[in-house]
Amino acid sequence: MASTGSNSSVRAAEAEAAQVENAAPAEVVVGLTSHNDAATIGAVVHAVQAALETAGRADTARLVLADAGSSDGTREVVRGLVAPPRLIELEYARGATFREMPYHGAPGRATALRGILEAAHQLGARACAVVDANRQAADPACIDLLMTPVLRDGFDYVSPYYARHANEGAMTKGIVYPVFRALYGARLRQPAASEFGCSGRLLSHYLAEPFWEAEHAAAGIDLWLAVAAACGDFLTCEAALGAREVSPRGAPADLSTTLAQVAGALFADLDTRVDGWQRVRGSVEVPMVGTVPALETDGPSLNLDGLVESFRLGSRELRDIWTWVLPPRTIVELRKMSDAPPDRFVFDDRLWATIIYDFAFGYCHPVMPRDHLLRSLTPLYSGWLASFAREMRGAGLAQADERVEQLCLAFEAEKRYLISRWRWPERLR
Amino acid sequence: MTNDALWYKDAIIYELPVKSFCDGNADGIGDFKGLHEKLDYLQALGVNCLWLLPFFPSPLKDDGYDIAAYTSVHPAYGTLDDFKAFLDAAHARGMRVVIELVLNHTSDQHPWFQRARSAPPGSPERDYYVWSDTDRRFEGVRIIFVDAERSNWTWDPVAQAYYWHRFFHHQPDLNYDNPAVVREMLAVLDFWLDMGVDGLRLDAVPYLVEREHTSCENLPETHALIKAIRRHVDAATPGRMLLAEANQLPADVRAYFGDGDECHMAYHFPVMPRIFMGLHAEDRQPIVDAMEQTPPIPENCQWALFLRNHDELTLEMVTDDERDYMYLAYSLDPQARLNLGIRRRLAPLVGNNRRRIELLNALLFSFPGTPIVYYGDEIGMGDNLYLGDRNGVRTPMQWTGDRNAGFSRADAARLYSPLITDPVYGYPAVNVEAEESDTASLLHWMRNMIRLRRQFKVFGRGTIEFLSPANRKVLAYVRRYRDDIILCVANLSRTVQPAELDLGAFDGMVPVEMLGYTEFPAIGSLPYFLTLGPYGFYWFELQRPGR
Incomplete structure (x- = not known):
């Protein structure tokens, strides 16, 4: 992510700094990140205001808007609902050009979050909640759940837990959560979510972290914040925020791009935090606040045959690439799976765990361009997803969570394999 | 790079003479341009601190330790701009740079x-x-x-x-009783530290001041001078490191740390020959004695450990009997002897025995202190006993099996030194390119060990306690730092050895072999039994069950 400076952007930044410096201290800061969200942001601001009113915090709270240069009147909508000094607008995107469009469609997200956290820090906030402006349904009670555990119960980090159908958020269920949990020992089930709450102590810690300007920060920053909370001496919890429905920002990224960005962000942290994760054994449950609702609608359907076919095609075309990071026994297993009839297509948990660890290792000890490596994971992920979705056909939330729990145990069990490879790397070819 | 003021405790130092590493301008002499080109290699090796031997203008009668101008670069090695570009590039790769400050003397051409x-x-x-x-x-x-x-x-x-002059007659000693000399040297120090150099190796530091009826070594006035230098560095450029070269007994070297207000680091000279002695005698006692006679040092200080360096394997700090033993064990060829030492590289010293090389490095990396790797030893380079002085261990780095070992594109006759060409250690057989392509090579092994060592601060910062198994061919010790407990066990013998270790203090803990992350049976109340292969070693993390 790069920004180009100009006189007007410098002046805007100075004005923004003055806005924060001159503001009275705030107990709570609610940060809104937006990008062309005029259709939804009004309802979100209303919900935030309602949550603050109900909690009696309206007078001691500030709304910090970090807009990524919207052209659809997003900021005007907010200005129509909240006025300074309760509203602080960050000008981080003015004059900026963002090279990378992350899969979630929010360019410059790391800069936006950093601005929100810096503002919260300067205002002396005890709690800061970050809320997405593209929520279709904004419930004040959910927004309150990102703040109250910090203010009332002393938690430092509140991670959202959205109720999702078995097939939804599969990348998180199949890769992000199991790896996060096995490596860092905290059972935060949706650690890359774009909403969270944090304490003043944690946000100070965040601001001292070196990841803000790291490569791929726009895609990885949400996950890295969760990792930093899990690796430090901080109390974490999950908040049941109900079902999450968001308006898509532009055309969705293709699977391969999304997977490369998500897995890349996950793997990028391994090298820098090696002192920590290699010392963690097992994992601990984190408390949950709020109640997980039942899902009323059916989940999205997946083309399972198409996913299996994608896996088979990858097995034929990408086998040579895979041999750079996967050991022979895995390649043989994958060939056998490729030959299996569709109704007997099963991706073993331990095999999946070792594959993800091998890719993580290959990412951190590069043997080929990282983007090529990560994109070659796509057919494997398709195969895993097909297997998972078939098994979860008709399953409810609890059954899906139970299945994910099994998968996580496999990742925990195979962590030794990753450490062993990491400790004494031998090139395969 | 971290902002940790104690960065030198976690460093892996790589020592190199600029002239020997890589020739970037095809004149037969290594230079900063060439060194700059090889930084990726050093980064991949995993070292995070480079110690450069003197590169200043000099008549080169003592390989650059006879300095004729302190604040510039010898034209054969490049320019100050070349040095600055190299320094910035090293920093960009997370590597710090330590240079020489020869305080004691100048060249007679200065x-x-x-x-x-x-x-x-x-x-x-x-x-x-x-x-x-x-x-x-x-x-x-x-x-x-x-x-x-x-x-x-x-x-x-x-x-x-x-x-x-305490050294060669062409190296007159400076007079530190003259305040103008002190001012001059502080200005030299400021020049390099202001440029961004991370540390200075203070050469021949015990000899700075002379007094009648003394040994003229380790005098109180010398320590007062070093304290003044340290105060100056801390005030002007905090976070920089001073490394004392004091080839003295441990008790005398200890004084160069002061109360943490003299040098940050000092070489541990006595332990190095005793490691070699213990290996040859297949007896841990010389090593244990040397370590147990090592006095404690202030918290902010650190020992610098090495197996080999640019000088001879010095035997000044051993007894006459021990010196005789070492000569018989390691230098039957009198040509290998120089002054009170043995001028050989690591691989030839141990008969090019890969297991011995690995064992010695395992000891180097797990003893308390900061390890220093001498250039070329990571690929098992050899030496040339028939080059004068210590030049036999300062031959061109062997990068490839091609012309001039890939060191230089100059005519072979222009090289500053002949290459190693013998059938065992010669550059066609021993070179970086070949070892890069061989996953079982010493180079790969060294990379892995360095990487593993860097992962555990306990090695640089932890305490050490020796165990006393009945079998004296086995050396066993425990390192501790914060929550980390590491058990190291080494077989100094050429044959398989059993070891029964009293690990009662760790009852219930599980040893996990660190290289392969393999869990061993839990420690119980009985002695812990291990079998070690020839020159074998283990590093174990002791983990609490269910942690």
Whole structure:
């Protein structure tokens, strides 16, 4: 992510700094990140205001808007609902050009979050909640759940837990959560979510972290914040925020791009935090606040045959690439799976765990361009997803969570394999 | 790079002479341009600190330790701009850079000496050096280079006086009783630290001040001077490191740490020959003795450990019997002996035995201190006993099996030194390119070990306790730092050895072998039994069950 400076952007930044410096201290800061969200942001601001009113915090709270240069009147909508000094607008995107469009469609997200956290820090906030402006349904009670555990119960980090159908958020269920949990020992089930709450102590810690300007920060920053909370001496919890429905920002990224960005962000942290994760054994449950609702609608359907076919095609075309990071026994297993009839297509948990660890290792000890490596994971992920979705056909939330729990145990069990490879790397070819 | 002021405790230092590493301009001599080109190699090796031997203008009668100008670069190695570009590039790769500060003496070609010898006796210019009308002052002070010098005094016909030198006669000692000399050297120090250099190796530091009726070594006035230098560095450029070269007994070296207010680091000279002795005798006692006789040092200080370096394997700090043993064990060829030491590289010293090389490095990386790897030892380079002085261990780095070992594109006749060409250690057989392509090579092994070592601060910062298994061929010790407990066990013998370790203090803990992350049976109340292969070693993390 790069920004180009100009006189007007410098002046805007100075004005923004003055806005924060001159503001009275705030107990709570609610940060809104937006990008062309005029259709939804009004309802979100209303919900935030309602949550603050109900909690009696309206007078001691500030709304910090970090807009990524919207052209659809997003900021005007907010200005129509909240006025300074309760509203602080960050000008981080003015004059900026963002090279990378992350899969979630929010360019410059790391800069936006950093601005929100810096503002919260300067205002002396005890709690800061970050809320997405593209929520279709904004419930004040959910927004309150990102703040109250910090203010009332002393938690430092509140991670959202959205109720999702078995097939939804599969990348998180199949890769992000199991790896996060096995490596860092905290059972935060949706650690890359774009909403969270944090304490003043944690946000100070965040601001001292070196990841803000790291490569791929726009895609990885949400996950890295969760990792930093899990690796430090901080109390974490999950908040049941109900079902999450968001308006898509532009055309969705293709699977391969999304997977490369998500897995890349996950793997990028391994090298820098090696002192920590290699010392963690097992994992601990984190408390949950709020109640997980039942899902009323059916989940999205997946083309399972198409996913299996994608896996088979990858097995034929990408086998040579895979041999750079996967050991022979895995390649043989994958060939056998490729030959299996569709109704007997099963991706073993331990095999999946070792594959993800091998890719993580290959990412951190590069043997080929990282983007090529990560994109070659796509057919494997398709195969895993097909297997998972078939098994979860008709399953409810609890059954899906139970299945994910099994998968996580496999990742925990195979962590030794990753450490062993990491400790004494031998090139395969 | 971290902002940790104690960064040197976690460093892996790589020592190299610029002239020997890589020739970037095809004149047959290594230079900063060439070194710059090889930074990726060093980064991949995993070292995070480079120690450069002297690269200053010099007549090169003592391989650059005879400095003729302190604040520039010898033209053969490049320019100050080349050095700065190299320094920035090293920093960008997370590597710090330590250079030499030869405080004790200059070259006799240094303008200060040329001016001093013509200046009237008693004048400030004359007093930059130590003069005498007779060669009887400071009588009884030992001569260090016994093979080359007969006296510490040399007559200067221009000055019509003797000048004092603890090393070669062409290296007159500076006179630190003259405040102008102190000011000059602080300005030199500022010049390099302001440029961004991360540390200075203070060469020959025990000999800075002379007093009658003393050994002229380790004098209180010398320590006062070092304290003043440290105060100056801390005030002007905090976070920089001073490394003392004091080839003395541990108790005397300890003084160079002061109360944490002199040097940050100092070489542990005595342990190195005893490691070699223990290996040859297949007996841990010489090593344990050396470590147990090592005095404690202040929290902010660190020992610098090495197996081999650019000098001879010095035997100054061992007894006469031990020296005889070492000569018999490691230098039956008298050509290998120089001064009171053995001028050989690591691989030839241990008969090119890969297991011995690995064992010695495993000890180096797991003993308390900061390890120093000498260039070329990571690929098992050999030496040339028939080159003069210590030049046999300073031959061109062997990058490839191609012309000039990939070191230089110059005509072979122009190389500053002949290459190693013998069938065992010659560059066609031993070179970086070949070892890169061989996953079982020493180079790969070293990379893995360095990477693993860097992962555990306990090795650089932890305490050490030796265990006493009945089998003296087995060396076992425990390192502790914060929550980390590491058990190291080494077989100093060429044959398989059993070891029964008293690990009662760790009852219930599970040893996890660190290289492969393999869990071993839990420790119980009985002695813990291990079998070690020839020259085998284990590093175990002791983990609490269910942690």
